[in-house]
Amino acid sequence: MRFMTTMAAIALICSSLLIAGAAPAAEVDVRALYDKKCKVCHSIGDDAGKMADKGGPLDGVGSKRDAAWLEAYLRDPKSKVEGAMMPALKYTDEELAAFVEYMLSL
Numbered sequence: 001m002r003f004m005t006t007m008a009a010i011a012l013i014c015s016s017l018l019i020a021g022a023a024p025a026a027e028v029d030v031r032a033l034y035d036k037k038c039k040v041c042h043s044i045g046d047d048a049g050k051m052a053d054k055g056g057p058l059d060g061v062g063s064k065r066d067a068a069w070l071e072a073y074l075r076d077p078k079s080k081v082e083g084a085m086m087p088a089l090k091y092t093d094e095e096l097a098a099f100v101e102y103m104l105s106l
């Protein structure tokens with residue numbers, strides 16, 4: 001009986017972890033992260049960083065690129081754009097997923 005209770009508790013913990021893993025984007029403040037990591041070289045609407053002429057506007061990038069392209073590009077820009085000037089930045093998996101989702105919404 002005690003064994004069954006323990007197993008049930010473990011199953012419950014595992015399933016709540018799975019649910020948390022399924023929605024990583026919600027835990028990342030992607031706008032704040034964009035301001036910190038990306039904005040300097042890009043613009044979205046009128047909101048342009050100091051060197052926005054380098055990376056250019058990201059408006060409409062979501063209809064130009066798909067999730068797989070964005071994920072590969074953000075991990076390693078040179079894998080998708082020959083001679084890419086954008087640096088390969090470091091992200092956690094959650095941050096990367098959040099950035100891809102954010103880019104797709106633009």
Ligand code: HEC
Pocket residue numbers: 034037038039040041042054055056058061064065070074077081083084085086087089099103
């Ligand atoms: C040091 C400047 C710099 C930073 C910081 C930077 N980028 Fe870029 N980005 C570029 C440049 C330059 C390009 C144009 C293509 C190339 O040379 O790689 C680009 C291109 C892109 C593209 C492709 C746009 C298109 O129309 O195909 C996306 C998407 C993008 N950046 C997203 C981001 C995100 C998200 C971040 C932050 C995590 C970021 N960038 C940070 C310089 C930068």
